[in-house]
Every structure is written in structure tokens, then in C-alpha cells.
Amino acid sequence: MDKQSYFDANRKSWDERVAIHRRDETGFYDVQKVLDGGDKLNAIEASEIGDVKGLRIAHLQCHFGLDSICLARRGASVVGLDFSSAAVKEAGALATRLAVDAQFVEGNVYDARQLLSGDFDMVYVTWGAINWLPDIAQWAKVVASLLKSGGRLYLAESHPNVLPFDWVNGRVAPRFDWRTPKDVPISDETQNTYTGAADILVNKKVYEWQHPLSDIINGLIAAGMSLDWLHEHPALTWPLFPNMTAGEDGLYRLPADHAQLALSFSLQARKG
Numbered sequence: 655m656d657k658q659s660y661f662d663a664n665r666k667s668w669d670e671r672v673a674i675h676r677r678d679e680t681g682f683y684d685v686q687k688v689l690d691g692g693d694k695l696n697a698i699e700a701s702e703i704g705d706v707k708g709l710r711i712a713h714l715q716c717h718f719g720l721d722s723i724c725l726a727r728r729g730a731s732v733v734g735l736d737f738s739s740a741a742v743k744e745a746g747a748l749a750t751r752l753a754v755d756a757q758f759v760e761g762n763v764y765d766a767r768q769l770l771s772g773d774f775d776m777v778y779v780t781w782g783a784i785n786w787l788p789d790i791a792q793w794a795k796v797v798a799s800l801l802k803s804g805g806r807l808y809l810a811e812s813h814p815n816v817l818p819f820d821w822v823n824g825r826v827a828p829r830f831d832w833r834t835p836k837d838v839p840i841s842d843e844t845q846n847t848y849t850g851a852a853d854i855l856v857n858k859k860v861y862e863w864q865h866p867l868s869d870i871i872n873g874l875i876a877a878g879m880s881l882d883w884l885h886e887h888p889a890l891t892w893p894l895f896p897n898m899t900a901g902e903d904g905l906y907r908l909p910a911d912h913a914q915l916a917l918s919f920s921l922q923a924r925k926g
């Protein structure tokens with residue numbers, strides 16, 4: 655298969671998931687909270703992004719726009735980009751209904767520079783985004799190309815040191831290599847989406863890539879960015895392993911009597 659075929663398979667899966675996530679029967683996405691005027695940014699990004707009032711933000715892989723709406727409610731002017739037409743359509747409908755300053759564009763992240771006009775103060779990428787991208791160095795170049803001089807990337811993701819692990823026979827065990835070659839993605843079959851919804855997916859086959867932290871950071875440096883800070887967190891926005899439970903802040907953690915691991919990371923990198 656070629657790169658485009660991997661993207662096509664993934665896009666079909668995302669198109670199908672949008673309606674399930676928008677219905678939000680399990681409450682994973684806090685859709686009703688956002689409809690009621692509330693905020694759904696997780697505790698990690700909410701405490702790290704700083705003041706975004708007046709900033710022009712590109713939200714890459716925006717899904718159906720909930721975070722974009724929350725950023726716009728903090729006073730930013732947001733453009734969300736996603737390659738799922740169903741996601742972009744739903745995001746646009748929500749932004750119109752909630753009267754926030756957020757526009758949405760359909761397209762592949764790798765075409766973002768051609769698709770989005772002007773330069774941005776901030777590129778915002780969070781939770782379950784870069785694992786869908788084969789080439790992290792090229793992604794970093796796209797991010798840098800979208801930013802004005804002095805503009806910043808905010809990235810929050812699952813930690814690449816734990817993503818290769820799975821729950822096998824009641825134990826955490828390695829399942830994937832720590833680095834995925836661009837041309838040989840991890841091919842996975844998924845029956846349900848990750849929100850806990852019971853719907854059985856028609857488009858089960860997806861393709862993903864593991865990117866070590868060093869590849870992410872070195873990619874950003876090669877693209878002309880410098881690192882402001884890097885944080886690691888013993889918490890995650892979703893239960894990677896079944897023994898993880900949600901705390902009062904909504905983040906999932908390993909049991910207190912279990913050896914603690916860095917489950918997620920976040921960073922800020924600046925252009926120029």
C-alpha cells in the first residue's frame with residue numbers, strides 16, 4: 655500500500671467515528687458541557703497554554719472542533735484543520751450554533767501550509783494526533799511554516815515510551831516497536847472507537863506510527879524551532895491500560911500502589 659491508501663483508510667474510520675463521538679453517549683467528549691457554554695480542555699493543556707486572548711491559532715487535527723471552540727471562547731481566533739469531511743462539517747455547525755470565532759478547513763495536515771492563509775501565533779496539537787502521521791520531521795516543517803516568527807507550538811500527547819505497550823494476559827507488555835518506519839505502519843483492527851461506545855465500526859482497519867520523543871524534538875529543531883519546555887506527566891486523557899482510573903481532574907492514572915510511569919508529555923516550541 656502507498657501513503658495515500660493509508661490516509662484513505664484512516665479517513666474512512668474517522669469519518670465514521672464523528673457521529674458516534676458527537677452523540678457522546680459515554681460522555682467521553684463532554685459535548686453537552688461545551689453546548690452548555692462550558693470548557694472541555696483537559697487539566698494539562700488548560701494549565702499550560704497560557705493566555706491565548708487575541709492570538710491567531712491553527713488547531714491541527716481538530717476533530718469535530720470542541721477544543722477549537724474552547725480556545726475561541728478564551729478569546730483566540732481559531733482555524734481548525736482536519737482531513738475528515740464529517741468532522742469539519744460538524745465542527746462548523748457547532749461553531750455557528752455557539753457563535754464562536756472558529757473556522758474549519760478540510761485537508762491533510764501535510765497540505766496545511768497551502769490550505770491555511772496567513773501566519774499564526776500558535777499551532778495547537780493535542781491527544782491522539784501525531785500517531786496518524788507517517789513523517790514526523792515533515793510534520794515539524796509544516797508546523798514551523800504556519801507560525802510567524804516568535805510564534806509557538808503547543809503539543810500534548812500520549813508518551814511514546816508507553817504507547818508501544820498493550821495489556822496482554824492481565825499485564826502490561828510490549829506490542830509494537832518504539833519507532834515505526836514511514837513506509838511500514840502499524841496496521842490495527844479496531845472493533846469500537848476509544849470512547850467506550852458500543853457501536854461496532856464498519857471501517858475497522860487503521861494505520862498508525864510510533865514516534866520517539868527524540869524524533870519529535872529533533873524534527874522541530876531541524877525545522878528551525880527551539881524548545882521552551884518539555885513536561886512529562888504520570889497521567890493521560892484516556893485509559894491506555896484497563897487498570898487506570900480517572901481522578902477528580904478527569905485524567906487517568908495507574909493505581910497508586912503500581913509503579914508510576916510517564917504516561918503523557920507536553921511541550922512548547924518556538925519559531926525563530
Ligand SMILES: C[S@@+](CC[C@H](N)C(=O)[O-])C[C@H]1O[C@@H](n2cnc3c(N)ncnc32)[C@H](O)[C@@H]1O
Nearest residue numbers: 668715717721736737738762763780781782786
Ligand atoms: C483523536 S482525534 C484528535 C482529537 C483532538 N484531541 C481534538 O482536538 O479534538 C484525531 C484527528 O486527526 C484527524 N487526522 C488523522 N490523520 C490526519 C491527517 N493526515 N490530516 C488531517 N487530519 C488527520 C482525524 O480525522 C481526527 O479527527
